[in-house]
Amino acid sequence: ILGTTEEVWTEVFAERNATYEPPAMVLFTDIVRSGCGTASSQTGPFYCPLDRKVYLDLGFFHELARMGGAGDFAAAYVIGHEVGHHVQNLAGTADDVRRRQQQAGGEEANSLSVRLELQADCYAGMWANRAHQRGTFLEPGDVEEGLAAAAAIGDDRLQRNAGRAVQPESFTHGTSAQRQEWLRRGLESG
DSSP states (O other), X not given: OHHHHHHHHHHHHHHTTOXXXXXEEEEESXXXXXXXXXXXXXXXXXXXXTTTEEEEEHHHHHHXXXXXXXXXXXXXXXXXXXXXXXXXXXXXXXXXXXXXXXXXXXXXXXXXXXXXXXXXXXXXXXXXXXXXXXSSOOOTTHHHHHHHHHHHTOHHHHHHXXXXXXXXXXXXXXXXXXXXXXXXXXHHHX
């Protein structure tokens, strides 16, 4: 999966007369040290812009399947999403959003975080679309697996599943419906 992201994003960056520098990937369970500090498996998959690495907690994929996001493309979507954060980092989008968050604070900072996450979802869909155009990448049922995974990790569903009231002002990744919508947009538009 990481190899296909490298192929697609190299092509996309070249179309814009830029050079894509692929991230490294670190697989972990329990705890990992990154350029962004130490993270436990409770953090789940993440991207660290300081060392330009995607960190994948292998236990997260079992939890995702338990929450309704099972399948090979569900896992691929998560990888594509984290690589999407790397693309944001290379493009300067992540730095721009961080600056705006520091100026805004509070609910607006969370809103900016949600938009950044939804763009990473769109980039995951864009990658899958373009990888499919390069060859037979998507199989029957893959899109549904990805959309189910996106729904499973929406802030609203995660808060409900934790027995908490849904608090939109605390969202950092977007609702299940938003995550599905932006993944679908990338899948459809490429």
